[in-house]
Amino acid sequence: MGSDLAMLPRLARDLTEPEPIPEAGIARACELMRSGRLFRYGEMGADQNDVALLEQEFAAFVGRRYCIAVNSGGAALCLALKVLDLQPGEPVLVNGFTLAPVPGAILHAGGRPVLVEIGPDYVIDCTDLRAKARASGARILLLSHMRGHIADMDAVMAACDELGLLLVEDCAHALCAAWDGRAIGTFGTAAAFSAQTYKHLNAGEGGFLVLDDDDRTARAILQSGSYMLHGQHRSAPAADVMSRWEEQTPNFSMRMTALAAALLRPQLHDLPRRAARWNAIHDRLGAAIARSQHVRLPARSPKERYAATSVQFSLLGFGDDEIAAVLERCAARGLPIKWFGAGRQRGFTSAPRHWRYAGEQGPMAQTHATLAGLCDIRTPLSLTVQDCDLAAEILREAIETIVSARAETGKTGRAATG
Structure with a gap:
């Protein structure tokens, strides 16, 4: 094969090459590294508020009330399932065209993946969704907008309404996407996004969970690992909501670092x-x-x-x-x-x-x-x-x-x- 290809032009481009981090992000990251304050919380006050600001900005960008920044998109999916009270061994429906971290997140949260067929256009088959939902008794659909291919959300939401399914959206490849004018990530009870290098935003690793419900958001903040410093969140429910959950909710240490947020904020604007x-x-x-x-x-x-x-x-x-x-x-x-x-x-x-x-x-x-x-x-x-x-x-x-x-x-x- 080598001889017949030698005279043909080659693609001289690294397809894994990410865009450089904006200079504003690099400058802020250097400030943080010189200070050594890379943790998102400060016991002497919220002096390092990069993550809190990013959460506020990301929620507004997507069009949800609340955002919790975490260390990966998979962690965001796991948290979404946790705040929906997923029980050990409980079935969770998920379309068969996705990446391994998605069924992995279901198992991480203690659930059991139930894979749903896809059709020739790579998106979920709603006929099989109905069949698998009834056969399994599942109450949650984790819909992966894999590689940015958006299913017929009218049909998906009709099936969810008919079957009483709670929808969690995996939007790792669907930031800025929409269906009939409505932003992807606003259809579900919760939605998760990724900031891994090969996604729309690049912090190396990182993720976002977006929600609208006060109590689920309070639990997600606490589960993400806020300790007793959740007052430093700008995208959060009222203090009385947080207080009723803080002694009942475990800490899973899924926090985003201040350094990651510093890299991401100028990217979000661009x-x-x-x-x-x-x-x-x-x-x-x-x-x-x-x-x-x-x-x-x-x-x-x-x-x-x-x-x-x-x-x-x-x-x-x-x-x-x-x-x-x-x-x-x-x-x-x-x-x-x-x-x-x-x-x-x-x-x-x-x-x-x-x-x-x-x-x-x-x-x-x-x-x-x-x-x-x-x-x-x-x-x-x-x-x-x-x-x-x-x-x-x-x-x-x-x-x-x-x-x-x-x-x-x-x-x-x-x-x-x-």
Whole structure:
């Protein structure tokens, strides 16, 4: 393969490259490091209020009453389930296209994941949701807006109302997204966001839980690890609400540091610009990829406003060996592509069959058929128009090369999914 690729152009761009931290964040982080005061609370007063300010700003940005900043998106999901009084071994519904920390958060909170099928457009199948809810007796749906693909929220909310389900939204990939004009993260009883490096906001690690209910918020603040310093929160219910919970609520030490908040605050202010740039990259690359007859991009509703940090597509009619060959050829030209249908989990990709810790889930045939050809290209903000066009050309060339090789050997690929 090396000889025939030597003369072809390579993508000279690191797709894992994050955007630099804004200078204001770097300056504030240096101030904190010189002071040594990296903890979010101060016994002599709330002199280091970066986290409290960020919580206030994030709640306003999303459109929720309250925000609690924690050390990861997974911790935010765990806290959401805890304040919904999840009981040991209680079933929690979750769509089958997500990342391992999501079923992990259910187990962390003491629950039991019940995986729901997805359809060909990568979002939850509401017919299977109804069936799994009735069969399991679950009262909570943890809906993962995986890779920023937004389900028909009208249908999801109708199912939740019909079944009496409490909705928790995993918005790790959906900050700035909306459905029919309503912000994603405002549909559920609670919603969780991430500030891990490859999300919309980058603190290395970090997360946010947003809520509207006074008592659940009080418990989440205490559970996040406020000690008796919860008066230093700016995004919090009244003191009498906090006081009635403070001796009944355990401390789980999930706090965000002042240093992380210092890095995040200027990013939040700049997020609308960055989201628009991400979508421009997504749309350019997606349109160019879709020129191949062997590629399918998921359909999106006109009601959906997405905020994409990567591009997903399905390779149609290819066997596993052929997909592996396509991706190997792309990688040889500098274009790494993730594959959710691979036999072994790798990097940040996995599928329900890899989550043995989640317990027996049945075949999940529809989900695995969709994931079989589902691929993913990360789209850093540094990508240029030329980079997007070259990446698409690399993928199309790899596809056509493997299709031509198939024709020469008389082999046929697996039936198309989706």
